[in-house]
Amino acid sequence: MTADPHALATTEHSPVAGLSHDARGGIGNPVLGMLLFITSEVMFFAGLFAAYFSVRANAPSWPPLNPETGEAFHLAIFPLVGPATVLLIASSFTAQFAVWAIRRGDRTAFIRNLSVTVVLGIIFLVMQAIDYAALGAEGITLSAGTFGTTYFTLTGFHGAHVFGGVVMLGVVLYRGLAGQFSARHHDAVEAASLYWHFVDVVWILLFSLLYILPGSGG
Amino acid sequence: MHPLRHPRNAALVGILFVVIGVVYWVIPYVGGWHIDYAGTTMLIALGAAMALMAYVLVAGSPNE
Numbered sequence: 001m002t003a004d005p006h007a008l009a010t011t012e013h014s015p016v017a018g019l020s021h022d023a024r025g026g027i028g029n030p031v032l033g034m035l036l037f038i039t040s041e042v043m044f045f046a047g048l049f050a051a052y053f054s055v056r057a058n059a060p061s062w063p064p065l066n067p068e069t070g071e072a073f074h075l076a077i078f079p080l081v082g083p084a085t086v087l088l089i090a091s092s093f094t095a096q097f098a099v100w101a102i103r104r105g106d107r108t109a110f111i112r113n114l115s116v117t118v119v120l121g122i123i124f125l126v127m128q129a130i131d132y133a134a135l136g137a138e139g140i141t142l143s144a145g146t147f148g149t150t151y152f153t154l155t156g157f158h159g160a161h162v163f164g165g166v167v168m169l170g171v172v173l174y175r176g177l178a179g180q181f182s183a184r185h186h187d188a189v190e191a192a193s194l195y196w197h198f199v200d201v202v203w204i205l206l207f208s209l210l211y212i213l214p215g216s217g218g
Numbered sequence: 219m220h221p222l223r224h225p226r227n228a229a230l231v232g233i234l235f236v237v238i239g240v241v242y243w244v245i246p247y248v249g250g251w252h253i254d255y256a257g258t259t260m261l262i263a264l265g266a267a268m269a270l271m272a273y274v275l276v277a278g279s280p281n282e
């Protein structure tokens with residue numbers, strides 16, 4: 001009876017079992033699943049971006065006039081959105097530091113960096129909520145024409161993804177505190193980190209689009 | 219490993235779609251016709267999605 005050459009190696013006998021790649025050179029199921037999920041998410045946000053570009057290109061001027069004030073809508077980078085962006089980008093770095101720490105088996109640094117990542121994610125959400133309240137006071141709401149609709153749909157869905165990411169990282173942190181991860185077994189950490197980087201990249205695109213790209217017409 | 223099966227080459231699949239998206243934007247821009255920004259956005263995003271999918275297929279396959 002010959003051994004199946006395609007069989008996965010067991011934890012006890014393979015030097016690579018438990019890593020992101022199995023004995024045959026493939027990638028682990030959690031990372032594979034997350035990559036497929038991110039792929040679908042790319043197209044989800046593509047639909048929103050496409051709608052935004054289409055609405056913007058067909059508007060006589062952008063940003064359009066606020067019917068309440070008679071002036072063009074204006075989104076301020078400071079004091080909230082700019083610093084929130086910096087925090088979110090910083091959280092991507094701390095997430096990666098956590099991944100590198102657990103890869104080398106440094107659980108203390110892993111827990112520390114992952115904790116900072118979760119806290120930064122929560123602060124971002126709080127700052128976004130405060131910004132929403134401030135925009136509402138200025139008359140920029142979900143019902144404020146195509147500008148408000150596209151702005152809140154784009155940033156709202158992104159915020160929902162950040163919330164999901166915070167929950168995901170929170171679960172990973174809880175499992176990390178319970179000692180469930182090591183240098184050999186940490187696929188969930190890699191997968192959650194990939195998702196967090198994706199959310200970060202989407203925000204950088206959103207920020208560039210909504211706050212930096214110059215207006216047109218008018 | 220065969221050179222074509224290197225995960226890095228998955229990016230080529232994505233770049234192909236990005237190039238198509240850019241051409242889709244450049245031709246009406248130069249010709250002065252209506253530019254389909256939604257289609258251009260979707261094509262470029264499709265490039266990113268396709269690159270990820272290609273990476274999954276290449277990196278997730280056995281080496282044998």
